[in-house]
Amino acid sequence: MNGRKSLGLITSMAGGALVLAGLLTLPGAASATSEHHKVTICHATASETAPYQMLTVDHDAVDGEGGSDHEHHTGPIWYPGAKGAGVTWGDIIPKVDDVTNGLNWTEQGQAFYNNDCNPPPEPTTTVTLPPVTDPPVTDPPVTDPPVTDPPVTDPPVTDPPVTDPPVTDPPVTEPEATTTSVDSEGPTTTLEVATTDATTTTAVAAGGPTTTAVSDSSGEIPSTGSGSGALIWMGIIMLLSGLLVTTLARRPSES
Numbered sequence: 001m002n003g004r005k006s007l008g009l010i011t012s013m014a015g016g017a018l019v020l021a022g023l024l025t026l027p028g029a030a031s032a033t034s035e036h037h038k039v040t041i042c043h044a045t046a047s048e049t050a051p052y053q054m055l056t057v058d059h060d061a062v063d064g065e066g067g068s069d070h071e072h073h074t075g076p077i078w079y080p081g082a083k084g085a086g087v088t089w090g091d092i093i094p095k096v097d098d099v100t101n102g103l104n105w106t107e108q109g110q111a112f113y114n115n116d117c118n119p120p121p122e123p124t125t126t127v128t129l130p131p132v133t134d135p136p137v138t139d140p141p142v143t144d145p146p147v148t149d150p151p152v153t154d155p156p157v158t159d160p161p162v163t164d165p166p167v168t169d170p171p172v173t174e175p176e177a178t179t180t181s182v183d184s185e186g187p188t189t190t191l192e193v194a195t196t197d198a199t200t201t202t203a204v205a206a207g208g209p210t211t212t213a214v215s216d217s218s219g220e221i222p223s224t225g226s227g228s229g230a231l232i233w234m235g236i237i238m239l240l241s242g243l244l245v246t247t248l249a250r251r252p253s254e255s
Contacts, residue, residue: 039099042092042109042117044073051078051089052117059099070103077104077112078119092117 037059042052057070064071075090076082082089092109095102111120 039094039096041070041094042113043070044075044078044089044091046083048080048083051082051119052092052112054117059096062093062096062100064100071100074103077106077108080119 038056039059039062040054040056041062043055045051045053060066061068062070070091070093073091075088077092078089091103092113093100093103093105094113095105108120112118115121
């Protein structure tokens with residue numbers, strides 16, 4: 001009977017110890033484990049796909065003493081492509097009072113630590129595009145061109161010049177004056193020929209001699225002179241003689 005009680009007590013104590021150990025290994029319990037001289041760290045690996053491994057270790061493993069202390073695992077925080085670049089990244093150790101000041105305990109290191117030592121998700125960048133505003137479409141005003149009738153210009157009317165033909169007075173020829181007189185001895189025919197300078201009068205009597213008188217415009221008989229004057233008077237006398245013969249030749253036939 002006493003053996004069974006002792007077995008039950010031992011089993012209970014073992015179960016309690018397991019529960020306590022499980023509580024101590026929970027993530028983010030650095031402050032709680034520090035009271036029991038334990039701390040959870042992100043231990044660097046050599047894997048590009050799993051760069052860190054979560055470990056819970058004693059304070060002695062992070063106090064910087066000893067050749068295998070985790071504070072000697074120095075190097076930058078892992079980043080994609082670090083292994084390909086030949087970079088050896090270091091552990092991420094939280095700060096523990098009176099034990100360690102931490103290693104890679106930056107804002108980026110805390111992001112790994114709080115994500116169970118996994119790479120934190122990429123921050124979501126919200127890109128806000130400005131609103132697209134279509135410019136207003138304004139139709140240009142339609143302006144009809146002005147209609148301008150071409151000016152109507154009448155051609156100048158030019159009357160042809162009227163040229164009066166020259167008026168030429170026909171020459172005036174004064175007719176010859178014929179005077180017939182009868183004296184006691186018989187009829188006498190007197191012919192007067194008007195010339196420019198003088199008048200010649202020829203009287204012909206039936207039975208008497210013929211008398212010829214030449215007078216100018218003043219009624220005086222001009223002198224004959226010599227040379228050309230004599231020829232003129234001879235021509236006039238011959239002309240009057242021809243006229244006298246013609247007149248006498250007509251008389252018998254008229255009587």
